Amino acid sequence: MKTFVGIDLGSTTTKAVLLDESCQVLGRGITNSRSNYAIATRIAGEEARVDARFTLFRRALTDSGDFGERVGEFLSAFERFFRLEQFIERLDDLEHTCIGQLKGGQFAALEARLSETLTETFIRVRREAGELYAPGGKRKSDFFRDIAGARFYAHAEAVSRETSFPYEVLLNSYDKAIIEVENRPPSGDLDAKFRRALARVLAEDRIAGAAAEWIRDSIDASLGLELEESYLVGTGYGRVTLPFSKEHIRSEILCHGLGAHLMYPQTRTVLDIGGQDTKGIQVDAEGLVTNFQMNDRCAAGCGRYLGYIADEMNMGLHELGPMAMKSERPVRINSTCTVFAGAELRDRLSLGEKREDIVAGLHRAIILRAISIISRSGGVTDEFTFTGGVAKNEAAVRELRKVLKENYGELTININPESIYTGALGAAEFARRAHSDGARAEGRA
Amino acid sequence: MTVTAGIDVGTGAVKAVLLRVEDGKVDWLARSLWRMRQRDPLELARVAFDQTLGEAGLSQREVSYVATTGEGESVPFHTGHFYSMTTHARGAIHLEPETRAVLDIGALHGRAISMDERGKVLNYKMTSQCASGSGQFLENIARYLGIAQDEIGSLSERADNPEVVSSICAVLAETDVINMVSRGISAANIIKGIHLSMASRLVKLLKSIDVRSGVVMVTGGLALDAGLIATLNEEIGNMKGMAATVRAHPDSQFAGAIGAALWGAYRFDRLAARGEMNCAA
Amino acid sequence: MNTTTTQQKAALRDVHKDASMRKQKAMMGAHYDRLTAAPQTGEKVCSTFVPGNLNELIDCFGLVNNLPEVNAIQNGLRRISGQYVLEAEKIGHSEDVCTYVKSDIGMMAKGNIAPNGRPFPKPDVLLLSYTGCFTFMKWFELLREQYRCETIMLHTPYLGDGTVTPNMIQYMVRQLRDEVIPKLERVSGVKFDIDRLRERLARSAQAEDDLVYVLRSARNRPSPIDAYFGGIYYIGPIFGAFRGSEDALEYYRFLRAEVDERIAAGTGPVTPEGDMGAEKYRLVVEGPPNYTNFRQFWKMFYDEGAVVVASSYTKVGGVYDLGFRHDPRKPLETLAEYCLGVYTNRSLPMRIDMLSRYLEEYQADGLLINSIKSCNSFSAGQLLMMREIERRTGKPGAFIESDLVDPRYFSAANIKNRLESYFQMIEQRRSGAAHAA
Amino acid sequence: MGASLSMSDVATIIARATALFEDLDFSAAREWKSARPERKVIGYMPIYVPRELIHAAGMLPLGILGGGDQLEVIHGDAYYQSYICRIPRSTIDLAVSGRLDFVDGMLFPSICDVIRNLSGMWKVMYPQVYSRYFDVPQNYCDAIGGNYYVNELAELREALGHLRGAPITDEELRGSIAAYNDNRRLVRQLYEYRRAKPWQAPATEVYLLTRAGLVLPVEQHSQLIRDYLSAAAAAERPRLDNCRIVLTGAFCEQPPLNLIKSLELAGCYVVDDDLLLVTRWLSEDVPTEGDALQNLAHAFLHHSESTAARYEPDASEKGQHLVRAVRRAKAEGVIFACPSFCDPALLDRPMLQRVLREAGIPYVAFKYSENFGQMQPIREQAGTFADSIKLWSAQ
Ligand SMILES: Nc1ncnc2c1ncn2[C@@H]1O[C@H](COP(=O)(O)OP(=O)(O)O)[C@@H](O)[C@H]1O
Ligand SMILES: Nc1ncnc2c1ncn2[C@@H]1O[C@H](COP(=O)(O)OP(=O)(O)O)[C@@H](O)[C@H]1O
């Protein structure tokens, strides 16, 4: 089948969206952006195709009334097993890479003991992998780096304590290996992994006989569908160095505008707060950008700001929002220079202000800065759509709602759980349109 | 004879010294340094001061003047406060009498100060609000690269092909660094690159206050970073019309505290002479 | 005409192009030579500004006109303004202030060398024709401190309410009559002769006619000129030291003929890389250009097929296309009116009217604002102007930021990003409109 | 407009001034206006407008100085690029957020291109509100600049008369001139008092008191200063080992109050400044006899303060006003505190610094913005300056 690919190379993450001919999202994929944009593009694309398979499975299985109700449950189990397969595979890769590094190099002196310690650590991480992917299992993030990292750190600390092997060395070894592993696209035969996962889920659900046969056939049929990449459009921060030719590139502003329009056709104002940039975009009823504004050469108040604060307080990024939510009286903060954030925090703490009030104040400061960019792009018009990584932060969202309400009255504010894919979605739609325009042009010729 | 204390409350650490000053002769009685690590600076000031008293076997009543500097304006037991450019200039002269300029490189700001042989501040300039090229930035990157603070200097000296960080913003520079790591640039070359960009900023600062020759003393925590000192000298060497020498002293981090204590002694004498002060604080 | 071959036509065009370009170059060269030779020839020098440039009057006294703004532009184009700005900042000027001033101050600190390689002479008089910008005042106070020469202030009231009042004219004529002219007489040693002034004003008016003709030619499709990047060359002589001279008359005659050729041939503007390709977008531009990366900046437009059909910057040294001409019948009043009417002395509502009118009259696709960090006079309020003009005309605006002569504020990637998005947006709107139709 | 009840202690007076300062909704002016249906309020920006004319029309001149560090600027950035100072953007924000909806007219003085253009923005955004760019002559000859100014004043007088529905009489005008003469005298007295005893009248208090004059009816303001002067004299306060400085460059966008406070914390007594110049722009009484407009014009041409927005025709006079201020206040140094991106203040600074160097007066300089929060570097620079004066001056 024909598919249309949109790639958004963000400063921190790379996103891919796959559309079918009727503008339905088939799949989404995400990975950390690295210096090598070609690899990031490939990985994100690969992830999106994996995701697309599940969409196709869903379509195949829902076609039959019998399975009806249970499709969702079944597919989520299926996906968990598949992800577990993937996780184990990459974990093995990671272990090999870690140990492979020992040959010569900076760890040579410690080689034997380090190898033992690493092996022990990986045994423990692998042992609990099943739990991570059990129903309701709590994973820190979608990225292998983060999931594996968190578990590795925890176990490495324990192991190093037991064996009195220097913890720092273990971390070092991990830090070096993870970059290599991350830069390798998911390897191996995907179909085989789907089938292994399918076998496990069928076994676990005790589905057998005709029913199992039918499911297997449906899945096989879906796997047989070729996902033909009919057109690809790239966008984003890395756009200038994108591994695509000019006609395959659209500005990120246009992509975000169109993406937001596709999600919410009534959208007129879009705010996107990413890792290093903040964009304010105005779109018309067709999703065409009429005006925009973005920060320039200064990363004040962007997503990374929260990262600095989290680092300073020794907390996870996802814990900041909840902490700020506890505040009743946010402190007033004027400076949003990301680098001085820590100093501002220390300053306020020494003045005796409460942590949650300061953190809430910092969230408000980010939002005010974003609002000033929105203002510069032409103000706020109903409906308002908030996208980008920071839209996941509940405290940022709360402050945004407050500020908008105080200053612009009641508005519809859209926040989509998939909002991080807005730019990629727009790009994919551009790909779809470019393809059909091309086809039309050919038809005419 | 005057016994004075100098307490330097920084953003990264609290430093305290106890000095005895007699007819221009200065004896170092005690010193103390406490890393801040999210603790209350005012409490640490007390702790550091008490530690110096204990070491010297003196009581607070025997100290004629307690001088604070840095962010120590609100230390409750101080006699007087001097601002850090005043004290760093004085402290640096004490450590190295030839000094005519100071580069104080702390966690967030860099300061260039020029002075005469008596420690009178002639001119000074601070880096602007933007934090790129600060100690904090270096610290963050070191943390990211898994490098301990005291390794930084020697690592930088091992660089063979430094990769220069061009972004003006520390955040954007951080991305540059992450990209460098994934391109396989060695930690040594990255650190040296950061040293280079810091040095270029700092040397410009010196130039802007017209320091062109003589001894420039680096004070503050980054004085311990031999790689930065070396880079500063290279940078000066490459600059037309600049002939200054940058040095650090093993006690550089105490320069502020020493300067404060010395100014305290001086002020005490003057006030005592005017009869405005006759007993210790 | 029908019988001339394409080749002949091309040859003719080349000749004409050469004529106006060569002429302008020669004029500029001769002017800088005259200026830098002043210490030898004994001619006296008067420094003044482009907006409110009283060239006819200055010339009446035999003074050589030196325009620091034009020098700054030259230094920008030759990419040496950056180091001058840094020099001025080292001497103690703030990073925040207008870089025209700093480029000038820095140039002085570094030997004050003119484009012909010889030092600029010390001015004998600073004519502070204070029109449309408060920075001028500080600029000449700074120069006065250096040169310690006579400084004459001619205060032009601002058209805050959008009209020229009799009080304003009277105030300016009195300043001219009782202060400016007597002081110029004293400095130059030449007695004021009103007929000499009239003669020059008459020549100005004629050249102005031709200039307006050239600027208006952009109403054609395709436009034979670029009214911003090319326009900067077209205004050179008349905004600079040549208004009222025979040279200027001749230059504009050449130029007009050349443009006629292009209209007849149906060709677009000439760019540094030759004739421009198909005209895809027609823009009105508000704000000065960037000079340090002028070529690169221009290229971002013609590479995309964008041509500027009208601009406000080509009105800073006088707004002629709305009807004003220098009038020899009322010499002092006409100078006053001229100063009062220059673009930067117009209130925001007047600027909005003018640009909206351009968008319609020149059938432009949209308004582009190049907001200049240095220039509060232009920049403060441009965001509102853009929105108001969009509202009135229904045409989209775009906003980019750079600086006149400070290369630090030219971020090519950023500007390109914005321009691309803008052009794609215009494209989309068109196809959107086409789809809807 | 009767004088308010007098207050007797410093704390109460300053509390009242602080409340006025912090009130971003201008409640006091709103109350004044709503007390009588015919009352009108005319806003004005720095540096100078002839408030006498507004007062003579029975209206309240209301000084508008941006939003300070307590206003969250939401809309303002839609109107201004990042390299333009703060005051116009927060002023626009005050307007867009409805805080100026009771203001019947706005005057934009001739101070710089930014305020000048703001006048045009006002006309576009609020076409129904009377607004005017109030130009003043840069020519100081009575027959030329003076004549022009008299005509400008006459136009304003007529417009204001029109706004209230009855022309302003000469009698009214003379009364207003007298009221403002009285007020200017008191403000000067306040400044003199501080020059003599800076520990008795801290810079923040003097600032808050002067600032109250921008929102209160002039008679009430005069009373407030009178009260303060007698209250301040009644209570001795400790004298600190501080140096004496003149603050300059802050004539338009206001520094945050914390900045002024920080200077004193850092060991500097502010003994003169160029804050809120409108309250003492005219340095001598304006005669109440004769042609009022002629008198105002004459005072403007020949007895007004010097600042960056004014052309100094005499090269040798450039900057001398600052030297005189230093001498008069027996100051030991000058602090240049200029708003970021303020062309007039920042372009003037090097010239003033040259004059100070020649006069042997030490100085230090930094920039601020009205919502600037990082006081530590300010304290450090001002403190080092104070240290160097304290440690070295007496030698
Ligand atoms: N769960 C979360 N909670 C809070 N903030 C988050 C979360 N996830 C991501 N972010 C923020 O989002 C930013 C990345 O956003 P993204 O839109 O992916 O940026 P870009 O497009 O620039 O790569 C991070 O810097 C982080 O601050
Ligand atoms: N051995 C070292 N090598 C390099 N940097 C160091 C070393 N020790 C301390 N620092 C740096 O010095 C800074 C603190 O210096 P200090 O002068 O105490 O700062 P402050 O006075 O601002 O507290 C920190 O940024 C820290 O990273």
Ligand code: SF4
């Ligand atoms: S360091 Fe801070 S102020 Fe400077 S560019 Fe980065 S975020 Fe902006």
Ligand code: SF4
């Ligand atoms: S502010 Fe603008 S008009 Fe004034 S001198 Fe500078 S560039 Fe020219």
Ligand code: SF4
């Ligand atoms: S602060 Fe300066 S630039 Fe800004 S409006 Fe005031 S005078 Fe103009």
